[in-house]
Amino acid sequence: MWASPERVRYCAPDSADRPPALRDEVDHDVLTLLPERLDTVVLIAAHCDDIVVGCGGTLLELCRAHPGVAVTAVTFTGGGSLREEEERAALTAFCPGARLQMAVLDLPVGQLPTRWERVKRTLEDLRARADPSLIFAPTAVDGHPDRRMVAELVPVAFPDHLVLGYEIVQHDSDLHQTRLYCPLAEPVLREKIDKMLENYGSQRDRPTFDAESTAGLARLRGVQCHARYAEAFRVTRLVLGMAPLTSDSPYSSGHS
Numbered sequence: 001m002w003a004s005p006e007r008v009r010y011c012a013p014d015s016a017d018r019p020p021a022l023r024d025e026v027d028h029d030v031l032t033l034l035p036e037r038l039d040t041v042v043l044i045a046a047h048c049d050d051i052v053v054g055c056g057g058t059l060l061e062l063c064r065a066h067p068g069v070a071v072t073a074v075t076f077t078g079g080g081s082l083r084e085e086e087e088r089a090a091l092t093a094f095c096p097g098a099r100l101q102m103a104v105l106d107l108p109v110g111q112l113p114t115r116w117e118r119v120k121r122t123l124e125d126l127r128a129r130a131d132p133s134l135i136f137a138p139t140a141v142d143g144h145p146d147r148r149m150v151a152e153l154v155p156v157a158f159p160d161h162l163v164l165g166y167e168i169v170q171h172d173s174d175l176h177q178t179r180l181y182c183p184l185a186e187p188v189l190r191e192k193i194d195k196m197l198e199n200y201g202s203q204r205d206r207p208t209f210d211a212e213s214t215a216g217l218a219r220l221r222g223v224q225c226h227a228r229y230a231e232a233f234r235v236t237r238l239v240l241g242m243a244p245l246t247s248d249s250p251y252s253s254g255h256s
Helices: 050-065 082-094 112-130 145-157 188-198 209-225
Strands: 003-008 031-036 039-045 070-077 098-106 134-136 163-166 180-184 229-234
Touching: 003 145, 031 209, 039 050, 039 209, 050 134, 050 163, 050 180, 050 188, 050 229, 070 112, 070 145, 082 098, 082 209, 082 229, 098 180, 098 209, 145 163, 145 229, 163 229, 180 188, 180 209, 188 209, 188 229, 209 229
Parallel strands: 039 070, 039 134, 070 098, 134 163
Antiparallel strands: 003 031, 180 229
């Protein structure tokens, strides 16, 4: 079982991160899933910087909470360019203490749907080498065709794994309602933004790649889970194990 459910009063990591008006509230029960173990994490991205923008704060928290975790990252575009250099430096910074392996492929940006066989084969090869506890990947409702196509192929290669789909602000207003959140303390959000801007110099002039848009989305998602800031994810399938499963049939002679 990947996670244990427990009932908590508030999902923010520290009471200081709660809005003042809510610090004394007692009726904001949230079901929180805490990893029992986290040995291997896989990060999948269509473009350089997708991972950091979509789940950089969560990644910082995860790697610090699980020293030595194995992290394997695959980015499908940007290989052989400045973007690859930025991606490698950024993921190293965002995976402190992790055993990090990464591959940056050189497929053309905006044309991944025409290269779906290469993408599918890469994911299948990754599955043959890794049995991850958790996967971060794009979401199938993303407005960008590259990310959407990758998101559709991830569960084909990893049908029995927990995949969290991260979100990225775009011009086409493709944000959707989410139900899964990772609260972030303000210092973690600030660290995410600082590391983003430091490592992806080629993207600083993009209006969707600045401190305000990153903090604004994090604040909105924080409000939705009673935290100051948060990153949000979509999950298509989540299996909860409340007790160890046995192979006994309920119709065997030992059952009445």
